[in-house]
Structures are given as C-alpha cells and as structure tokens.
Amino acid sequence: MNINVLSLFPAMFEGVFQQSIMKKAQEKNAVSLKVVDFREFASNKRQVDDYPFGGGAGMVLKPEPVFNAVESLTADKKPRVILMCPQGERFTQKKAEELAGEEELIFICGHYEGYDERIREHLVTDEISLGDFVLTGGELAAMTIIDSIVRLLPGVLGNADSSVRDSFSTGLLEHPQYTRPADFRGWKVPEVLTSGNHARVDQWREEQTLKRTLERRPDLLEQIELTTHQKKIIEELKKQ
Structure with missing residues (x-):
C-alpha cells in the first residue's frame, strides 16, 4: 500500500x-x-x-x-x-x-x-x-x-489472529487478557486459562466478550447479528 x-x-x-x-x-x-x-x-x-x-x-x-x-x-x-x-x-x-x-x-x-x-x-x-x-x-x-x-495489512503483525481478535473487529469488545505471573499480589488468573483445555478457554472468552460488551457498550449488541447461542449467553448474563 x-x-x-x-x-x-x-x-x-x-x-x-x-x-x-x-x-x-x-x-x-x-x-x-x-x-x-x-x-x-x-x-x-x-x-x-x-x-x-x-x-x-x-x-x-x-x-x-x-x-x-x-x-x-x-x-x-x-x-x-x-x-x-x-x-x-x-x-x-x-x-x-x-x-x-x-x-x-x-x-x-x-x-x-x-x-x-x-x-x-x-x-x-x-x-x-x-x-x-x-x-x-x-x-x-x-x-x-x-x-x-x-496494522491490518498482511504480514504486518506477528500473529495473523491479533487484528481479528481486536475489540470492534468482530463488532464486540475483546475479552480480558492475562499473562505471567499466574498469581500477582494475590490476584489470580482465572483457572480456566491455565487448564490447558482449549475448548473451555474458547467458551470462557466468548462469554467474557459478550459480558464486557453488555456492561460497557450495550449499543454494539444492537448493531450485529447475534447467534442463538450468543443470545442465550446474554440472557443468562442479564439474570446474574
């Protein structure tokens, strides 16, 4: 370019x-x-x-x-x-x-x-x-x-998934991120992220993405087409 x-x-x-x-x-x-x-x-x-x-x-x-x-x-x-x-x-x-x-x-x-x-x-x-x-x-x-x-151009970012997972790229806010140490001043990383279970990690990230968007930018939820599964998650979050 x-x-x-x-x-x-x-x-x-x-x-x-x-x-x-x-x-x-x-x-x-x-x-x-x-x-x-x-x-x-x-x-x-x-x-x-x-x-x-x-x-x-x-x-x-x-x-x-x-x-x-x-x-x-x-x-x-x-x-x-x-x-x-x-x-x-x-x-x-x-x-x-x-x-x-x-x-x-x-x-x-x-x-x-x-x-x-x-x-x-x-x-x-x-x-x-x-x-x-x-x-x-x-x-x-x-x-x-x-x-x-x-930063969106091919090959610019080291990880091709980085820009895809950014806030707003999917129409939603990005899920929380953590890194080492797993325990910092008594504040621990969610156990699911250290479990090694990638399916559970993906599920947690999807839930957190929807939760964060619902709490901080609920207007974004009205601008995208949610799946039936996502709608169910949001309804559960609203009940909490």
Missing part, C-alpha cells in the same frame, strides 16, 4: 512513522509512507490560506495548493482521497478494514478555520472525523487512522 499525507507540518510525522509497527511495516515493504508539504505547491509566495469571502473569523485553506499537490501524486491513478474533517464520517474499525483493502490512499490534513468548499466538492472521496471534537489540525487524526489501517 502507498499512503501519502498532505500536511503543512510534515515533521510531526517523523517520530510516528519511524517507530513500532509503522516502522516494521515499512521494513517489510507492506506500506510506503510519504508526507508532502503542500505549501510547496502554492504559487503565491507559499501562501496556502486566505480570508473567507463574506467575512468572518479565521483563515480558509486555498484550493490551488491542495489540488496541485494531490494531482502531482495521482497522475492517471484514482486513489481514495481522504479529508480529515470534524464534519466527516466518524471513524470506526469497519472503516479501517475497508481502507486497508485499498492500494493507495491520500490524506489531507487541514489547519486554520477550514477548507475551501471546492476541495470537498471536486477533489476528495471521503471525509473522516475521529469524533465530535475539534483538533488544531488534521495531523494527529491522520496518524491515528493510518496506524489503525497499517
């Missing part, structure tokens, strides 16, 4: 893209990450913003440098062009899985008061938001989304 990011502050990405899973993904040639300073594509003394027509507070990103930067990357290709924007679709694990299936992505990170509307109308394919809050710029949001996508 090729991921290009348009930003006025490319240095913000240096640490994130050169550490942990992001670095390993590049070393494995699973992804190519490039950050472009779209100020370089402005024709008027590197000016990327201007006052809004009609007046108002703040500055608006001009269309010219953003269009020029994207077009320099696309040539005859038609990749997904993603605008980081608090007005966009709220990002989810499902969206991460969808984007992980693309060969090329371009992220546009804005600043100031907003974007010239023609960028939305004629350039981007997706508008994405992390949630109902506003950041200073799109860089931090883009880093978060790119990380969630890259």
Whole structure:
C-alpha cells in the first residue's frame, strides 16, 4: 500500500512513522509512507490560506495548493482521497478494514478555520472525523487512522489472529487478557486459562466478550447479528 499525507507540518510525522509497527511495516515493504508539504505547491509566495469571502473569523485553506499537490501524486491513478474533517464520517474499525483493502490512499490534513468548499466538492472521496471534537489540525487524526489501517495489512503483525481478535473487529469488545505471573499480589488468573483445555478457554472468552460488551457498550449488541447461542449467553448474563 502507498499512503501519502498532505500536511503543512510534515515533521510531526517523523517520530510516528519511524517507530513500532509503522516502522516494521515499512521494513517489510507492506506500506510506503510519504508526507508532502503542500505549501510547496502554492504559487503565491507559499501562501496556502486566505480570508473567507463574506467575512468572518479565521483563515480558509486555498484550493490551488491542495489540488496541485494531490494531482502531482495521482497522475492517471484514482486513489481514495481522504479529508480529515470534524464534519466527516466518524471513524470506526469497519472503516479501517475497508481502507486497508485499498492500494493507495491520500490524506489531507487541514489547519486554520477550514477548507475551501471546492476541495470537498471536486477533489476528495471521503471525509473522516475521529469524533465530535475539534483538533488544531488534521495531523494527529491522520496518524491515528493510518496506524489503525497499517496494522491490518498482511504480514504486518506477528500473529495473523491479533487484528481479528481486536475489540470492534468482530463488532464486540475483546475479552480480558492475562499473562505471567499466574498469581500477582494475590490476584489470580482465572483457572480456566491455565487448564490447558482449549475448548473451555474458547467458551470462557466468548462469554467474557459478550459480558464486557453488555456492561460497557450495550449499543454494539444492537448493531450485529447475534447467534442463538450468543443470545442465550446474554440472557443468562442479564439474570446474574
């Protein structure tokens, strides 16, 4: 996968893209990450913003440098062009899985008061938001989304099942996890996990996944199609 990011502050990405899973993904040639300073594509003394027509507070990103930067990357290709924007679709694990299936992505990170509307109308394919809050710029949001996508690419994680079992990948929250020591300050690991009985372990994990989701995010249970067995477990949990 090729991921290009348009930003006025490319240095913000240096640490994130050169550490942990992001670095390993590049070393494995699973992804190519490039950050472009779209100020370089402005024709008027590197000016990327201007006052809004009609007046108002703040500055608006001009269309010219953003269009020029994207077009320099696309040539005859038609990749997904993603605008980081608090007005966009709220990002989810499902969206991460969808984007992980693309060969090329371009992220546009804005600043100031907003974007010239023609960028939305004629350039981007997706508008994405992390949630109902506003950041200073799109860089931090883009880093978060790119990380969630890259870890899903084939061969990036050491264990292929790791991303499959993550919270939200199945539509439910992940079950509790434990490691050594089995007894820490008197707090013991559930006996079933040290029993060696894999069938019992799988059953326990399924029950705990449903229990945790019911307790913390019951809304998720309404968004997926539960099996008859899962519905029975939930009914038993509600009685407890």
